[in-house]
Amino acid sequence: MAAALPGSPGTAVAGPAPAAAPGPPRFLDALVPEGTYRTGRRETVRDVAGRPVAELTLAPALYVGRTLDRLRRRPAVAAGWPAAERADRLRAAATAFTGARLGGLDPEAHHRLVARTTGVPVAVVRAAAETVAAALAHAVAAVERARPRGALPADWRHADTGAGGAVVWRRRGHLLSVNASGNHPAVHSLWPEALALGYRVAVRPSRRDPFTAHRLVLALRSAGFADEDAVLLPCGHQAADELIRGGDLAMVFGGDEVVARYAGGRSGTPVLPQGPGRVKVLVTGAWEPYLDVIAESVGGLGGVSCLNATGVLVERDATGFAEALAERLGALRPLPPEHEDAGLPCLPAAEAHRVEDFLRQRAAGTRAVLGGGVHDLADGSAALRPAVHLLAGPGAEQLGVELPFPCAWVAPWSPADGTAPLRGSLVAGVATDDDALVDAVLAEPSVRNVYGLDRPTWWLPPGVPHDGFLAEFLMRATALARG
């Protein structure tokens, strides 16, 4: 996992950074059942300074629709493999993903490219690659943890289903569509479990980071996955609708607007939304022992993940805590994303200013303990400085305002407030001696994971559910009885 807080806060940063020369723009083709597909109408992918780095194919809706029509008709080639073979090939894909030269890029060049286009610090990108690789390597074991105890293992034989009947764990379809986002490369650590379950996967990558999914699909293919089992379909918004509609099931990453657009089954496809995490932490006793881990929860991963903490509730001395957190986060230096010591995300300057404006709007009426804002890197890009704001109470709406940089909203909390302020959290980090409080948080249906603050909120090793097990969505227990 990323250790994004720098050890030496005194590092001086002088002038515009010597950004890595991006080289000539490369073509990034769709990876399709026939191999590759390059369109005439493409999108130029630019780095945060606005320099072109790639020409991304944008598959038209008709292409996406026709391709998925064909993919849906048959089970994945990998569905016919024994689980052990799937595990072997996924491990081989993990090795290739982290170590091999794929699509003309060695791992370091890939990491730099992703850092330059997403603005995510390169150390965070590199760690995310390890996260993705670990997810691949452990995917078969991880999905096994999700299998209901009453269902037979994947290698069941008809002899197991005799007179009394049996339960088999069955795929709900053949094809999973994934509409990915580009905020953090590890969004691609979730869908490999679908491959482990014998699904074929069609991924629409983000236009900011089409590289991670491209590399991952190439890694899967190099490990023996069929071209038709792992498909990359970069496309525009209209074709994205077709991608969602064309899958048997779909997973959609995005903001509230994107998720609301597809959730609710309007496309006729069951959709698993992956929206903002709105992660919150709560400390009931002394906060001093948890300051480090809360700072890591807010500022680790560059603050760009849905698993980063957004709201912080403290029972004692919220003001003192906010000031101490601000001091920790204030040590993060604005640096170009490819810099090894970078810990803050960068964006094109104009976009960074829009984020800053949005922060200012939403922060109205709160106390800025650490103001955040834009640090111009003088090459067309800008880093987003950390922000800590103090709220009047735990009911303030800002507690769930998640922004793509280290940005924390601190509010005082008292036992009378209960668990209500923690609602809607992907992770609730709770530091308390009060087991009843932990039980109450666990009983809150809108909270999806509960961690003690002995680990950052973005702790997520393979086999731990992110927002439930993906297999809960992809599989179904089915009775089979034949004497």
Next chain:
Amino acid sequence: MNTADALAVLDAPPDADVDPDELVRAAMQWHFSPETGTPFWLARRDTLGFDPRTDVRTRADLRLFPQVVDDLRHTPVEDLLPRGYGGAAEVIGVFESGGTTGAPKRVVYLADWMEREMAQAMRAMDERGYPRGVNWLSLGPSGPHDYAELTGQHARRRGGLRFAIDFDPRWVRRCLREGRPEEAERYLDHVLAQAGDVLASQHVGAVQAPPPLLERLARDERLVDLVRGQVQVITWCGTSMDRDTRDLFTREVFPGIPVYGLYGSTMALGAAFERPVTDDGDSVFDSPSVNVTYEVVDPGSGEPVAVGETGQVVMHHLSKSALLPHNRERDMARRAAAPADRVGHAVADVRPVEAFTGVPVIVGAY
């Protein structure tokens, strides 16, 4: 220029070699003279800030005209009939714009203009090898739209019968605007099913359809087979189609069947057939006639862009029946080199202005 001279230019046969600037002066004389003029224009003559009959001498001068087509949303259509017809103008139909951007705009199609437009269309079809004597299936809007009338004329003038499937684009847009894509889907299914009935039971040699319906058709193997088995030419029209979708149609869905676009606007009372050869891979359309011309202009300055540059599409219609100059369409296009004998610009890679809007701020991490 007097009225007789103006008429001589405006009534010249469709294949006559009319000087484009002469046509401009003739149209100004005709539509702005108290005796022959169009009430819509006569009413605006004093507020234009220039005298069209003396100040508008060349095609470049058409840029003096403000964007007036929005007034066509509420103008009584009688005001669009030039007095010069003496109350005897034969009106083929009143047609409305799509209604994408508010209340629809209305124009009138007069019989003499229809003859010119169809002469141009037949010549373009001949040049592209469109068959004669085959039946046509047109999927598209009827009702207030010009589509059904024009496609009916196309079929009739090429000696074929025409089967029509009705399609209401306003309903589809409303479904999408109100966040009901599933209703739009259901409606498209309903339309396509009707096309299937025609294709399965009738002889059809030519198909006309807007791209969304054609794409829908391409997803149905049975319909695709029915088209492949008998159709000799496909024409798409109504909205733009990107080059990659077009390539899928010509290479994978309907290999061997010529596919041509038809690009125009209700507000231009005319349309151009796609050139048989692309411009750097993109579909390209020459201005269809001296009467209906396109220009690609800088969206900010309104000045024409150079060949190879992208800008907003402006359309001009100048005829005896109507004057609709300097109308900015909601399309962007690249200006392509036009053949020497063509008036106006050639437009390539046409796409809606909406496709050029910026990216919203990213809020939230997910």
